[in-house]
Amino acid sequence: MGYLEVEDGRRVYFEHFRGSGRPIVLIHGWGATARCWDTTTPALRTGGNEVVLLDLRACGRSDNDFADVSISALGSDVVKLVEHLGLREPVVNGWSLGGAVAVDAAVKLGSNCSGVVSTGGATPRYTSTSDWPHGGGVDDVKAVLGAAAADRANTFKGVAEAVCAEPPTPDAIAWLWGMFMEMGPLGDESLLDLAELDQRKILGGLSVPVLFLHGRKDAFVPFSGAEAARDLCTDAKLVEFPDAGHAPFLEDRDTYLAELSGFLKR
Structure with missing residues (x-):
């Protein structure tokens, strides 16, 4: 474990588990x-992979008082961490909002x-538009954050x-x-940024394989x-988890790990 300074003395927390396999x-x-x-x-480590985890800005053990908590800033932190640890050609895996962070980081990491x-x-989008009919609207996101501002504990319990x-x-x-309760209030601004973000162009421009779970x-x-x-995407695979919700790595762990491990061995 360690801390990496990324903005004006502010730090993000990370953990680095070494291994001989693909990082x-x-x-x-x-949240x-x-x-x-x-x-x-544990399964990735057993498979020999080098594994890196971090707490994003305003979350967990990372500092809470950053000036910038945008998806771009979070992606840049991943890039700085990869460079700090000297990782060679890692795979970046993001859950939920972390998926947008992973795409941003992949673009910045390049080759x-x-x-x-x-x-x-x-x-590439969390909210719907006239040409992207998937998901809720920006106002829905603002409503959730308004509820959290009034009653953070019960709002986040409902999310959980x-x-x-x-x-x-x-x-x-x-x-x-x-x-979720460890996230500082500035973390709400990351979700607001996500609500307006459109990654369709950069996702479609990725030259690396993409796995959707x-x-x-x-x-x-x-x-x-x-x-x-x-x-x-030009090189992508989508794996459906028929009975899972938003966290297939928790709801169908065995299938999730099999698909992820296979991707890492490509």
Whole structure:
């Protein structure tokens, strides 16, 4: 574990597990922390992969008072971390909002990126437009953030309860809820930025393979959006998790790990 200074003395937290296999950077979703990958990391390490995790700006153990918490800033942090650790051609894997961060980082890494994984990823758009009929609207995002401003604890408990298609155990909900409650208030601005972001052009321009791992019952990022995202790419595969919601790595871990491991061995 360590901290990397990325903006005016502010730092992001990271963990680096060395291995002889292909490096992979795991990027959590909005409000979560690196701990969301705790059932994924052990299998990757067993497979010999070099694994890097981080807490995004304003989340978990990273500093909360950044001036910039945009998706672009978060993507730049991933690039700085890759360079700091000397990783060679890593795969970047992002969950939910982290999917947009992974795409941003992949573009900036250029030839030093070997693949992108979108795990229920909110890319290339999180909100709908006249030519992107997938997802809710910007006003829906603002309504969630307004509710959080008035009652953060119960709003985030509701988010935690909606992550999986089938209700997980109370302990699992409490685990997710606890991560969400660690996010500082500036983290809300990351979601606002995501709501306006359009990555269709840069996603379609990626020259690396892309793997979409997406739950058919995802209540946050519609499966139809993942289908449309796949069709934008020149080298992409979409794996459907029929009974999963927004977190296939938690809801169908064995299938998720098999697909991810196969991608890493390409």
